[in-house]
Amino acid sequence: MTDLAQLIATFDARNIPPMSFVMPDGFHALPVDATADERSTATAEFVRGLYPGGDGELWQSAAPFYELVTEAMATAGLAYSAFGLFGLETGGVAHCSFSVAAYESDHADPDIAAHGILAVLAADPFNDARWLDLPCGPAVSSIIMREITLSPDVTATAEREKLLTGQIQIHVPFPTGPYTAVFTIDTAAVDYWGEFCDMTTAILQTVSFTAARPPTARQ
Secondary structure, three states: OEEHHHHHOOOOOOOOOOOEEOOOOOEEEOOOOOOOOOHHHHHHHHHHHHOOOOOHHHHHHHHHHHHHHHHHHHHOOOOEEEEEEEEOOOOOEEEEEEEEEEEEOOOOOHHHHHHHHHHHHHOOOOOEEEEEEEOOEEEEEEEEEEEEEEOHHHOOOOOOEEEEEEEEEEEEEOOOOOEEEEEEEEEOOHHHHHHHHHHHHHHHOOOEOOOOOOOOOOO
16 A cells, blocks of 8 residues: 555645555556655665566666656656556566656635546547546546657667557545645556556555555455
């Protein structure tokens, strides 16, 4: 179980109410809550978890990159950031990035806040914006598909290539305070879009605005 309130407290002195959610197996959380002095050691541990079959050379070469990524994510105000890696029967890997942030939305009623968010997002013709009724309360989802052009420098064919990416973003107004949480998942593995949508739905079912408790042991 991830305690969002505890993570937010590391970069935001405001009194954000408790919020928690449960992440499934396959996600590797960046240590965005680590202090600047702790970041190097925390990132080294993250890299060993991300590449458990690697060796010292791989871990040492990868750690500086992920340390910079972690610093950028923390500076951007993310409360939680993780990479999801999921093995495929074909031997490949489906991947995604997942993040959570919170912003002050100055609302007294989460239902009114969600209606306002929906109106703003639905005004963009490129957004597939929809109302959600979650166990924790009202929310708004937004789905955007983008096609980007890759430079020949990063493609296997040494030619420009098109890459389709998808983003799911869910805005969840706090019922316990004037804040809104934003869950974002990005992936270029759009062949597995349905699976990522199902996984995101499962995470949202666990969102709670009560103080987090330690997860029970799996049977």
